[in-house]
Amino acid sequence: MIPPAFDYARPTSLDEALRVLADGGEDAKVLAGGQSLLPLLRLRLAFPELVVDVGRVPGLRGVREEGDTLVIGAMTTHHEVVRDPLVRRHAGLLAAATRTVADPAVRHRGTFGGSLAHADPAADLPAAVLAMDGELVVAGPGGRRTVPARDFFVDYLETVLEPDELLVEVRVPKADGWGFHYEKFQRVAQSYAIVGVAALVRHDEGRIAEARIGLVNMGATPLRAAAAERALAGCDGTPAVARAARSAADNTQPPRDTSGSPEYRAHLAQVLTRRAGRAGRLPGRTRCGPVWRRRGTSSTTVWPWPVSSR
Numbered sequence: 433m434i435p436p437a438f439d440y441a442r443p444t445s446l447d448e449a450l451r452v453l454a455d456g457g458e459d460a461k462v463l464a465g466g467q468s469l470l471p472l473l474r475l476r477l478a479f480p481e482l483v484v485d486v487g488r489v490p491g492l493r494g495v496r497e498e499g500d501t502l503v504i505g506a507m508t509t510h511h512e513v514v515r516d517p518l519v520r521r522h523a524g525l526l527a528a529a530t531r532t533v534a535d536p537a538v539r540h541r542g543t544f545g546g547s548l549a550h551a552d553p554a555a556d557l558p559a560a561v562l563a564m565d566g567e568l569v570v571a572g573p574g575g576r577r578t579v580p581a582r583d584f585f586v587d588y589l590e591t592v593l594e595p596d597e598l599l600v601e602v603r604v605p606k607a608d609g610w611g612f613h614y615e616k617f618q619r620v621a622q623s624y625a626i627v628g629v630a631a632l633v634r635h636d637e638g639r640i641a642e643a644r645i646g647l648v649n650m651g652a653t654p655l656r657a658a659a660a661e662r663a664l665a666g667c668d669g670t671p672a673v674a675r676a677a678r679s680a681a682d683n684t685q686p687p688r689d690t691s692g693s694p695e696y697r698a699h700l701a702q703v704l705t706r707r708a709g710r711a712g713r714l715p716g717r718t719r720c721g722p723v724w725r726r727r728g729t730s731s732t733t734v735w736p737w738p739v740s741s742r
Contacts, residue, residue: 435473442485446571446600449489453594454573454596456482462598463487464507464546467538492600495519504602506545511536513544523604525612528632529560532614533620545599548584551591551653554624558585558654559646561613563630566604572597583686585653593634611712615704616648619691625649628692629657629680629704633712639668645708650684650701660705670710677706 443449453460461480463469464487472478486492492507495516502523504513513519514531531555533539533547547557548568558581561568566581573596584591593599617626628648634641643664645657663676681698688694
């Protein structure tokens with residue numbers, strides 16, 4: 433299908449991009465990697481009068497460290513995130529979740545910030561950033577502001593971004609010493625998750641001292657499984673983890689569609705949270721393990737390396 437007609441702008445500086453967005457108002461859309469916007473245009477589900485391509489804006493790409501924090505530019509591609517040594521060393525959960533995004537072609541074009549700004553609750557990265565207590569840095573006419581991930585997503589495909597603002601970078605605390613686990617259940621490879629779980633687990637003397645769990649596609653926005661996080665604290669074995677995981681779907685509103693009912697999704701959230709609680713025993717490594725597919729399912733798991741040591 434041919435997209436509707438629109439004007440096109442390609443600014444070469446952040447200030448110029450913000451001016452163009454301010455002039456375009458609510459009728460303007462930002463084009464980063466294009467892996468979310470272009471399909472919407474082709475299907476005529478989006479009708480912008482102006483498309484602002486930020487691909488030539490400098491300073492929005494790359495990964496750097498600032499003390500105990502990793503800073504990821506919004507225009508950094510998924511492929512670059514997966515392969516970056518700082519992300520692998522200090523934010524293994526992000527590398528694990530990002531390597532399951534779609535397929536290699538999409539990962540080479542799609543951007544880290546674009547996925548977050550699109551705010552699809554079935555996407556992999558919003559829940560992972562939420563589990564890591566990330567912060568999103570937004571630039572606008574009045575300067576920059578920092579928004580915690582828990583406040584960034586406000587509704588389905590909706591964020592706190594104003595029409596004249598641009599997501600410029602994402603800040604995540606280093607998760608050294610934490611175990612991590614990302615797993616999603618999907619109908620076919622490369623599809624969006626029916627349900628997914630992004631988990632960080634910190635152990636102390638054989639018990640779970642703290643857990644952070646982000647849920648994929650369990651509501652209109654990515655969510656934290658707060659009840660399960662509280663229940664997992666202090667667990668010292670598989671039976672206790674299994675009991676704690678029963679609360680994973682508490683206070684969620686999973687959708688009903690052709691992929692499953694809310695009850696089905698709640699069950700999946702419990703199962704994947706139980707697996708995450710058991711699997712997150714190793715601290716994050718510099719490499720992500722292989723993708724494992726269980727026979728008879730389309731469940732995709734990315735384990736911390738090495739898998740054989742579990």
